[in-house]
Amino acid sequence: MMTFESLAGLAIILVSTAVMVIGALLARRGKRSAPFRPIPALARLRQAMGLGVEEGKRLHITLGKASILDANNASALVGLSTLERVAQMSMISDRPPIATSGDGALALLSQDALRATYQRGNAAEQYDPDLGRLAGTTAFSYTAGAMPVVHDEQVMVNVIVGNFGPEVALLTEASEQNNAFSLAASDSLPAQAVLYATADEALIGEELFAIPAYLNASPIHQSSLRAQDLLRWLLVLAMIVGMLVKLIELFTGATIL
Amino acid sequence: MRSPLAAAIAIALGLIVLAGYFFPLPILLNVRTLLLGWGVTLLGIATLVGIANLVVVHWRKMRRNGGKDLYSPVLILAFLLTFAAGVWFTPAHPQYQRIVTAIQVPVETSLLALLAVTLAFASLRLVQRRKGWMPVVFLVSAVLFLLLASGMLPVSTNTPVLGDLFAFLNRLPLAGARGILLGVALGSITTGLRILLGADRPYSG
Numbered sequence: 296m297m298t299f300e301s302l303a304g305l306a307i308i309l310v311s312t313a314v315m316v317i318g319a320l321l322a323r324r325g326k327r328s329a330p331f332r333p334i335p336a337l338a339r340l341r342q343a344m345g346l347g348v349e350e351g352k353r354l355h356i357t358l359g360k361a362s363i364l365d366a367n368n369a370s371a372l373v374g375l376s377t378l379e380r381v382a383q384m385s386m387i388s389d390r391p392p393i394a395t396s397g398d399g400a401l402a403l404l405s406q407d408a409l410r411a412t413y414q415r416g417n418a419a420e421q422y423d424p425d426l427g428r429l430a431g432t433t434a435f436s437y438t439a440g441a442m443p444v445v446h447d448e449q450v451m452v453n454v455i456v457g458n459f460g461p462e463v464a465l466l467t468e469a470s471e472q473n474n475a476f477s478l479a480a481s482d483s484l485p486a487q488a489v490l491y492a493t494a495d496e497a498l499i500g501e502e503l504f505a506i507p508a509y510l511n512a513s514p515i516h517q518s519s520l521r522a523q524d525l526l527r528w529l530l531v532l533a534m535i536v537g538m539l540v541k542l543i544e545l546f547t548g549a550t551i552l
Numbered sequence: 553m554r555s556p557l558a559a560a561i562a563i564a565l566g567l568i569v570l571a572g573y574f575f576p577l578p579i580l581l582n583v584r585t586l587l588l589g590w591g592v593t594l595l596g597i598a599t600l601v602g603i604a605n606l607v608v609v610h611w612r613k614m615r616r617n618g619g620k621d622l623y624s625p626v627l628i629l630a631f632l633l634t635f636a637a638g639v640w641f642t643p644a645h646p647q648y649q650r651i652v653t654a655i656q657v658p659v660e661t662s663l664l665a666l667l668a669v670t671l672a673f674a675s676l677r678l679v680q681r682r683k684g685w686m687p688v689v690f691l692v693s694a695v696l697f698l699l700l701a702s703g704m705l706p707v708s709t710n711t712p713v714l715g716d717l718f719a720f721l722n723r724l725p726l727a728g729a730r731g732i733l734l735g736v737a738l739g740s741i742t743t744g745l746r747i748l749l750g751a752d753r754p755y756s757g
Contacts, residue, residue: 297574297575297576301573301574304573304574305574307741308570308741308745311741311742311745312745312749315742315745315746315749316749319751362595363591363595364588364591364592364595367740369736369739369740369743369744370736372743372744372747372752372754373739373743375752375754376752376754398599398602399595399598399599399600399601399602399603400594400595400598400599400602402598402602402605403598403601403602404754404755406605407754407755407756408754408756410756411756414756424605425605425608425609425612428605428606428609429602429603429605429606430606431606432599432602432603433656433660435659435660435663435664438663439663440606443623447621461667461671462663462664462667464667464670464671464674465663465666465667465670467674468670468674482736482739482740484729484732484733487732488694489671489674491690492671492674492675492678492690493670493671493674495681499732500731500732500735500736501735501736501738501739503736503739504736504738504739504740504742504743505739507752513751515746515749515751516746516751516752519742519743519745519746519751520742522742522745523738523739523741523742526738526741526742527734527735527738530734530738
């Protein structure tokens with residue numbers, strides 16, 4: 296027997312899937328859709344990446360410490376998509392990007408993502424397994440392990456995307472000390488607060504999930520962002536309806552729900 | 553070219569696990585439990601491979617830098633000592649846990665102290681770094697809610713007007729946090745769906 300929560304969850308998933316698939320199909324057929332609102336942080340990231348490639352400096356992407364089996368692994372998966380896209384965009388650079396992570400599986404997936412990207416770009420010789428590293432297995436050891444990469448590897452851009460704790464401030468501080476640009480996004484609330492104060496550019500809330508779409512990953516990334524927007528409006532509508540129902544119940548004494 | 557077989561297997565397994573959440577049929581629940589069990593085992597192995605990779609990276613770095621880099625030898629030595637002690641005593645041994653905790657806790661506590669100083673300086677630089685009124689709002693709210701949560705203000709919930717005002721202010725961060733978490737949840741749904749549709753493949757296959 297399905298509960299109301301299960302039914303609602305299933306409906307959300309089906310609606311989102313339909314919006315994503317239809318949006319992607321329309322985009323492939325060349326149908327133009329309304330442009331996304333500009334996110335200045337991502338425009339600055341593109342600019343900084345271009346400068347970094349031009350100057351022969353390295354890009355560092357750190358993917359957080361979320362385990363792939365945890366409920367908060369979505370941020371790590373977004374980090375992997377971002378890594379793939381960043382590696383594609385910086386393929387002409389003399390120094391390939393480095394990915395660090397705080398989880399063994401995530402480190403292996405980052406190596407795999409880099410290898411696949413270079414193979415697709417006919418640049419398999421650029422791939423080095425050392426470019427996808429496990430920096431540490433606890434929150435602080437991960438941060439401490441990623442800091443030398445920021446200091447020693449001629450990094451000009453640090454992309455910090457994933458699940459972190461407040462200790463991520465040590466990483467952004469290391470970036471600041473090396474005059475590198477840092478863009479940070481996390482699904483964790485304490486990390487978001489800390490990153491707002493310490494990173495050059497910070498993405499708040501669901502902006503994290505917009506990174507692949509804004510880096511022009513594929514039509515499905517862009518349509519998934521539209522599905523996300525639609526879900527948000529549905530949620531807002533549900534909240535307003537819920538509030539009105541509560542108010543009516545309060546003033547009339549009737550039980551509606 | 554990515555392997556369609558790997559994608560098909562990943563999508564099928566993802567759909568089975570997802571179906572297990574929505575349709576509580578015994579067969580689906582059993583398969584889901586089995587698959588998650590395999591996942592946990594693979595994750596353990598992946599962690600071991602990741603640690604081996606960490607040691608190899610530092611070994612190469614140590615050889616490349618010809619002894620200039622002090623961190624890599626310390627890491628390798630610490631790893632070897634911890635690993636040997638873990639094999640000798642077993643990780644559950646109280647003596648082993650006491651030794652590891654005695655090293656790890658002070659090191660992490662000192663990093664935490666460093667973090668406090670870093671955050672204090674970062675908050676001072678915030679207004680300089682970001683333009684507009686948002687950094688000011690951020691700083692004022694940080695100080696205000698720090699004061700409220702500290703319990704230093706002598707206002708109880710029974711105080712006529714101020715009590716209600718403070719109760720309202722205490723609820724504000726919760727409302728904001730819920731809003732952000734709802735956005736994160738929606739993003740997580742679409743990210744998961746992209747993987748189930750095979751659009752995002754965090755594996756090369």
